[in-house]
Amino acid sequence: MSTYAIGDIHGCFDELILLLDRVGFSPGRDTLLLTGDLINRGPKSLETLRWARRHEGCLRLVLGNHDLHLIATALGVGKGDSRDTIDDILKASDCPTLIDWLREMPLLLRVGDFYLVHAGLHPDWSFEVARLRAREAESILQGRFAADLLRRDVPSGLSLGEGIDRARESIACLTRLRACDAAGAMNARFIGPPRDLSPPFRPWFDWPSPRETDKTIVFGHWAALDVMIRERLIALDSGCVWNRCLSALRLEDRALFQQPSKTAASPVPPELLEKP
DSSP states (O other): OOEEEEOOOTTOHHHHHHHHHHHTOOTTTOEEEEOSOOSSSSSOHHHHHHHHHHTTTSEEEOOOHHHHHHHHHHTTOOOOOTTOOOHHHHHSTTHHHHHHHHHTSOSEEEETTEEEESSOOOTTOOHHHHHHHHHHHHHHHTSTTHHHHHOSOOOTTOOSOHHHHHHHHHHHHHHHOSEEOTTOOBOTTOOSOGGGOOTTOEEGGGSOOOSOTTOEEEEOOOTTTOOEEOSSEEEOOOOGGGTSEEEEEETTTTEEEEEEOSOOOSOOOGGGSSOO
16 A cells, blocks of 8 residues: 655546556546646646545645636636646536536545645745645635635735635645745746745745644645655655646655656746746
8 A cells, every 4th residue: 555645647647547558547536636727728627636536535626726716717706827837727518517626625635644735825825824724715715605615806905805815825825835935925927946935035935934833734826846855844745737747755765756748738837938
């Protein structure tokens, strides 16, 4: 029995299946942990989402910003662009079922000594604080105020209510954070490698934190960071959708497996043309 953590899939379904063949994945024996962003940008978002739901008995996942974008679009509050590849999901007969299933997924997940999150954690958060903030946001996502939680067109300074405002801040950290200052203020526009950061910003994981040191954080989201394996930190977004590869890490022995991308489905951002 093995547990494999897999980085952002982004609709690269063919590479996912090839990667699972490469590791010898068995649904009745092994477990998958997915770092979020199952869909969008890649060519087979619908196939990926349907596959994940069919295999929910042997996988666990956290929501990423692109998964939330799909939910927001289905709820009528998403702001898409020409790079989106989610129309096949929105037009599918089982779209309502898939969206309802996604809305039940967590934003932060603990599996033994591992915490799975899509992007990052605020430097001031302990694991317990992060867990509570994630649960607050998940409760709203699953309820009647989900559209307010996810809408992107809220004017600056407008409050949607203390609970929703707080949950929106939590979601920003959990699904979009890469770099921040010492107070945890996020550099929302930065997507490049850490070497390109300028003061006062650092990677979120390089600031002092009250979090326990006996747990390991597994995350994705930061393609320019590529695979990074530290004692208590594992980054797994290796930019498959940007013509690089899809990565899986077997948590029991930290063996790394990678499947090269078949095609670049979207224009590659300049920041990702060279690996850090």
